[in-house]
Amino acid sequence: MTTAIEVQGISKQFVLRHTRSLKEAFIWLIKGRKGDLSEKFHALKDVDLMVEQGETVALLGFNGSGKSTLLKHISGVMIPDTGSVRTRGKVAGLIEVGAGFHHDLSGRDNVYLNGAILGMTEAQIDERFESIIEFAEIGQFIDTEVKFYSSGMYLRLAFSVAVHTNPEVFLVDEILAVGDEPFQKKCIAKIQELAAEGRTLVVVSHDLDLVARICERGVVLDHGEVTFDGGIHEAVAKLRGA
Incomplete structure (x- = not known):
């Protein structure tokens, strides 16, 4: 193996x-x-x-x-x-809730920021964006600054981005x-x-x-x-x- x-x-x-x-x-x-x-x-x-x-x-x-x-x-x-x-x-996952997120950026911007940190290209994020948001179940808040998110919303978005990187x-x-x-x-x-x-x-x-x-x-x-x-x-x- x-x-x-x-x-x-x-x-x-x-x-x-x-x-x-x-x-x-x-x-x-x-x-x-x-x-x-x-x-x-x-x-x-x-x-x-x-x-x-x-x-x-x-x-x-x-x-x-x-x-x-x-x-x-x-x-x-x-x-x-x-x-x-x-x-x-490729290694990905959640070590701390919201790690890699910028509090003053929106959920949308943080999807691209966190996705890039985890090794995705902009084209890959574009392709998977709707699936990420659907899994996270925060569609109406995606353009809200994440500093206003609850810990649960942080978790949903962070987890969704991580699993959509398709890590080994x-x-x-x-x-x-x-x-x-x-x-x-x-x-x-x-x-x-x-x-x-x-x-x-x-x-x-x-x-x-x-x-x-x-x-x-x-x-x-x-x-x-x-x-x-x-x-x-x-x-x-x-x-x-x-």
Whole structure:
């Protein structure tokens, strides 16, 4: 089989600040408080992950486990401190609701902006525009500035643009929790359609029942390390402590 995603030994750490302002830091020093004003948080620790073309994979774990950070590395939003990430084919998806949108532009303008960011040409966007708007169900608001959109409207438009890029690798991070139930069902059906077409799917979600329905493989992370990689039902059981 063809490898769609290859993650080799990646690590990522962030600096956590103990103070919120220069004033607080100055008071800290004046009062003679010892110790560094910051500490390092290891979000990922030497993570390896291979995903074959057409696999449907859920990244699972509790808050702070590193699953969203790993997904951002796969998408290219983040660069690892050490290690490497390689992907094959067009990568698209929703890492954050409204990412790539400009608040002062209309929904129409943002379709073209976001579509271009995700690798579509203007001609391709023209061709798919009506389908994008129809799927998003925001026709009457398409020429309204998106700063006036609700989070649900953001989601519908962002998801619609992403799926219409026809990606080989589709990434989803918790965005289904934002939409209403009818649109969630519509998104899930579209994701299942992409999977049936042989697209590679990587999902981050706390909804274990949902990922068990749409994914075949589960990767469990804990404090930045992979603790389990196998069948989705086994992964869900491990996370639930069964």
